[in-house]
Amino acid sequence: MHPVIRLVNRNLTISLNKGFLIWQVIFPLIYIFVAGFAYSGMIGFNIMNSTLISGIIIWNDRRHGMFEQILVGPFTRVHYILSNVYTIGIVGLISAALITAVGYPLFFKSVEFNFYTIPLVVFASVSGSILFGSIASIISTRLQSSEGFNVVINTVFLFFAFVSTAFYPAEGTPEPLSTAFYLNPLTYLVDVVRAGIFGNFSTFVGIEMIVLIALALILFTIATKLLSKLEL
Amino acid sequence: MSCIVANSLSKSYGSIMAVDGIDLSVNSGRIFGFLGPNGAGKTTTIKLLTTLIAPTSGTINILGIDAIRQPLDVRKKIGVVLQQPSYEPTLGVEKSLEKYGMMWNVERKTRKDRVEELLSAFDLQEIRNMKNDDLSIGQRRRVQVAREFMHDMDLLFLDEPTVGLDPSARRGLLDFVKKKVKEGLTIFFTTHILNEAEYLCDEVAIINKGKIIAVDTPDELKNKFGREKTIKIRIPETKKDVSGLLVGIKDYEIDLNSGTNITIRSNDSEEVLLKILQILNVNNIPIEDLSVMPTTLEEIFLTVVNNSNASGN
Numbered sequence: 001m002h003p004v005i006r007l008v009n010r011n012l013t014i015s016l017n018k019g020f021l022i023w024q025v026i027f028p029l030i031y032i033f034v035a036g037f038a039y040s041g042m043i044g045f046n047i048m049n050s051t052l053i054s055g056i057i058i059w060n061d062r063r064h065g066m067f068e069q070i071l072v073g074p075f076t077r078v079h080y081i082l083s084n085v086y087t088i089g090i091v092g093l094i095s096a097a098l099i100t101a102v103g104y105p106l107f108f109k110s111v112e113f114n115f116y117t118i119p120l121v122v123f124a125s126v127s128g129s130i131l132f133g134s135i136a137s138i139i140s141t142r143l144q145s146s147e148g149f150n151v152v153i154n155t156v157f158l159f160f161a162f163v164s165t166a167f168y169p170a171e172g173t174p175e176p177l178s179t180a181f182y183l184n185p186l187t188y189l190v191d192v193v194r195a196g197i198f199g200n201f202s203t204f205v206g207i208e209m210i211v212l213i214a215l216a217l218i219l220f221t222i223a224t225k226l227l228s229k230l231e232l
Numbered sequence: 233m234s235c236i237v238a239n240s241l242s243k244s245y246g247s248i249m250a251v252d253g254i255d256l257s258v259n260s261g262r263i264f265g266f267l268g269p270n271g272a273g274k275t276t277t278i279k280l281l282t283t284l285i286a287p288t289s290g291t292i293n294i295l296g297i298d299a300i301r302q303p304l305d306v307r308k309k310i311g312v313v314l315q316q317p318s319y320e321p322t323l324g325v326e327k328s329l330e331k332y333g334m335m336w337n338v339e340r341k342t343r344k345d346r347v348e349e350l351l352s353a354f355d356l357q358e359i360r361n362m363k364n365d366d367l368s369i370g371q372r373r374r375v376q377v378a379r380e381f382m383h384d385m386d387l388l389f390l391d392e393p394t395v396g397l398d399p400s401a402r403r404g405l406l407d408f409v410k411k412k413v414k415e416g417l418t419i420f421f422t423t424h425i426l427n428e429a430e431y432l433c434d435e436v437a438i439i440n441k442g443k444i445i446a447v448d449t450p451d452e453l454k455n456k457f458g459r460e461k462t463i464k465i466r467i468p469e470t471k472k473d474v475s476g477l478l479v480g481i482k483d484y485e486i487d488l489n490s491g492t493n494i495t496i497r498s499n500d501s502e503e504v505l506l507k508i509l510q511i512l513n514v515n516n517i518p519i520e521d522l523s524v525m526p527t528t529l530e531e532i533f534l535t536v537v538n539n540s541n542a543s544g545n
């Protein structure tokens with residue numbers, strides 16, 4: 001078995017527990033069923049939320065000595081970084097699939113799943129996972145204390161969540177909030193998911209996809225560099 | 233055959249030389265003890281030899297592989313128990329052993345057998361389902377050491393593996409290590425507990441301020457540096473005041489509290505002993521007990537390190 005696959009197996013084992021999965025489903029369901037909207041927003045939100053795993057894995061590995069232990073084993077730093085990318089990609093996809101499956105009965109009349117739209121959701125899941133996973137990784141490599149890590153990561157992700165179109169549409173939102181929406185990558189992620197679910201793909205969504213993947217690649221490069229330079 | 237060869241190995245952090253041009257050669261199938269005071273450079277040396285950090289200069293050859301050019305090839309053949317704790321907080325003991333074996337690509341059936349063997353050998357049966365986060369420091373350390381035996385290796389680095397262990401667990405671990413060496417494993421071992429090194433090691437090196445100041449078998453080190461012997465004589469309570477009789481004899485001391493214990497520490501301890509025995513005999517003072525304390529590795533260690541500090545090396 002390839003070293004990266006072995007590390008992904010390990011990452012999934014230590015991260016995916018019942019509590020996490022239940023929370024990943026129940027919390028969005030509260031929004032979907034109680035508020036009755038934000039189906040695609042909750043998928044995007046859930047993808048972002050699940051990528052916290054990446055930061056938590058790195059931070060925990062450093063805190064509990066597993067980062068060094070892995071690096072004196074049959075692995076390289078590149079293996080470690082790639083395993084985190086694949087892990088967050090898988091978790092993002094699982095997360096998106098769970099919400100899609102659970103919300104489908106409620107929204108099935110307006111959902112336009114087909115051969116062309118499903119890849120959009122998969123694209124959003126993977127690129128969003130890499131993007132937000134990289135942000136979580138960058139934060140985890142810069143902070144030493146658990147308190148600092150939790151405060152910063154929660155503040156950043158809370159900002160992303162509420163200054164975006166995840167919970168309410170951009171139309172009718174006062175300035176400068178509506179402009180701020182489009183400085184936020186979660187808005188692009190949610191728009192692409194929405195286009196995938198409701199089949200309303202447009203040129204603007206195409207541009208959003210390019211921005212999303214470009215941002216994901218830039219942030220992933222920064223995260224990789226920081227992780228490679230991490231002192232042992 | 234040498235399985236570790238390091239030449240002129242150095243590692244500096246800014247102006248601080250953590251490891252200063254050391255040469256090492258460790259033969260296969262042996263336990264090599266690496267001793268030194270705090271901050272002497274032991275852990276940095278282990279990090280260099282295990283490819284965790286790159287040297288500033290020098291060469292490292294591990295198991296015939298250039299460790300600087302092919303670090304991954306080296307790491308595939310070695311095991312490392314680092315000084316700092318390492319564990320997966322959310323996993324149980326059994327699961328963490330099993331997952332560690334999986335990470336090393338050990339076959340499922342072999343993993344299962346080894347987990348049982350190690351749970352038993354390291355006395356972890358009762359806590360096999362407890363999460364690592366809930367274990368005591370000593371239990372966690374036992375799991376960390378046991379875990380490393382989940383995979384095959386030719387060389388094992390143990391950086392103070394017995395820290396936090398009770399005497400029984402410590403002896404169990406050392407005996408397990410000895411057993412593995414008999415099966416062909418080579419061990420590079422650091423410890424602060426020098427009687428452990430004496431019990432376990434075929435050869436020891438002492439490092440101080442980044443430089444190796446002595447390398448040899450424990451017995452040879454004792455021959456080289458352990459000329460001073462300690463002899464203890466106990467006389468009866470009724471004959472306490474003997475110090476007046478021993479005027480003119482050097483290298484002895486009388487325990488002030490009891491007044492009945494005479495300790496001789498000298499390079500010529502036999503000669504001093506003879507003189508004291510003659511005086512006791514002449515004065516009709518019986519001897520209740522006489523013991524010769526063998527020179528320990530700890531005494532050798534202190535002598536060598538103190539000499540090194542005094543000479544400024």
